[in-house]
Amino acid sequence: xxxxxxxxxxxxxxxxxxxxxxxxxxxxxxxxxxxxxxxxxxxxxxxxxxxxxxxxxxxxxxxxxxxxxxxxxxxxxxxxxxxxxxxxxxxxxxxxxxxxxxxxxxxxxxxxxxxxxxxxxxxxxxxxxxxxxxxxxxxxxxxxxxxxxxxxxxxxxxxxxxxxxxxxxxxxxxxxxxxxxxxxxxxxxxxxxxxxxxxxxxxxxxxxxxxxxxxxxxxxxxxxxxxxxxxxxxxxxxxxxxxxxxxxxxxxxxxxxxxxxxxxxxxxxxxxxxxxxxxxxxxxxxxxxxxxxxxxxxxxxxxxxxxxxxxxxxxxxxxxxxxxxx
Ligand code: TYM
Numbered sequence: 001x002x003x004x005x006x007x008x009x010x011x012x013x014x015x016x017x018x019x020x021x022x023x024x025x026x027x028x029x030x031x032x033x034x035x036x037x038x039x040x041x042x043x044x045x046x047x048x049x050x051x052x053x054x055x056x057x058x059x060x061x062x063x064x065x066x067x068x069x070x071x072x073x074x075x076x077x078x079x080x081x082x083x084x085x086x087x088x089x090x091x092x093x094x095x096x097x098x099x100x101x102x103x104x105x106x107x108x109x110x111x112x113x114x115x116x117x118x119x120x121x122x123x124x125x126x127x128x129x130x131x132x133x134x135x136x137x138x139x140x141x142x143x144x145x146x147x148x149x150x151x152x153x154x155x156x157x158x159x160x161x162x163x164x165x166x167x168x169x170x171x172x173x174x175x176x177x178x179x180x181x182x183x184x185x186x187x188x189x190x191x192x193x194x195x196x197x198x199x200x201x202x203x204x205x206x207x208x209x210x211x212x213x214x215x216x217x218x219x220x221x222x223x224x225x226x227x228x229x230x231x232x233x234x235x236x237x238x239x240x241x242x243x244x245x246x247x248x249x250x251x252x253x254x255x256x257x258x259x260x261x262x263x264x265x266x267x268x269x270x271x272x273x274x275x276x277x278x279x280x281x282x283x284x285x286x287x288x289x290x291x292x293x294x295x296x297x298x299x300x301x302x303x304x305x306x307x308x309x310x311x312x313x314x315x316x317x318x319x320x321x322x323x324x325x326x
Pocket of ligand 1: 007008021044131
């Protein structure tokens with residue numbers, strides 16, 4: 001039996017190269033080895049204000065994007081979280097077994113809560129919903145970017161404490177973080193991660209950005225006052241640009257450093273813009289094609305949700321039994 005992989009992504013028209021290099025690309029590369037569950041987490045999106053029509057459109061667009069980056073519905077269950085009712089049900093049950101202090105400690109909660117004028121309870125419960133997502137499928141591996149690591153560790157803690165009390169109900173999942181690209185940085189402020197909620201549009205390269213936008217954003221990227229073009233983690237701006245070059249070309253670091261030896265930051269930015277544009281071109285073409293046929297996307301989502309519901313219901317029923325429901 002193939003081991004199971006589960007990961008999720010929020011529906012938004014603004015997925016960026018951080019999402020791609022930290023997560024989606026690895027999902028696609030490794031899909032043949034595993035049984036995969038890739039979930040468009042519309043319930044998670046509700047933890048911050050959303051426009052209903054935009055949320056609905058973004059959910060279908062994310063399905064197109066996941067297929068455009070290379071996920072193949074023959075190997076992957078690509079589905080929408082709210083289409084499988086067990087996700088909401090499991091979240092409630094796990095809420096009753098998760099200490100409040102564990103949730104209050106989550107760094108993403110603290111960051112996001114600070115930015116909202118009024119914080120909804122769902123924002124605090126966000127990692128519990130996420131734990132339910134993972135645990136419903138007896139997931140072995142959860143490939144994510146660095147910012148989700150703490151949440152996956154919480155899912156492990158919840159699974160372990162539940163199992164300690166009720167027997168081996170859950171598979172305890174492992175987090176998988178890529179060695180390079182787990183934290184793509186903001187182009188304007190390279191000490192912060194690249195994020196879809198950033199107000200500064202120049203800070204983020206979106207997967208659907210035009211070649212001109214990509215060139216413009218990279219040319220403005222913050223660097224430093226030194227000259228050498230070297231992979232030096234103490235120089236976050238240049239390090240981030242070089243990492244992007246490495247990830248988009250697959251060239252070894254030494255080869256990249258010698259390619260740009262004696263050249264200026266402008267040359268690096270120009271060269272990088274071209275490899276990013278070329279790297280995103282096939283994905284953008286597939287995306288455009290897929291969004292022309294929403295009926296096919298809807299069929300894929302519906303079929304996957306039906307298959308996932310069977311698996312998820314079984315786990316939910318097991319949990320309900322051991323805690324005294326039913
Ligand atoms: P989301 O939608 O914010 O991000 C999707 C994936 O992209 C990764 N990522 C990054 N990787 C590298 N550099 C960056 N700057 C960067 N920004 C984002 C994220 O780490 C993530 O892997 N809560 C999750 C979705 C979720 C989930 C799950 C994930 C819901 N349930 C269960 C795993 C398992 C989220 O909002 O991801």
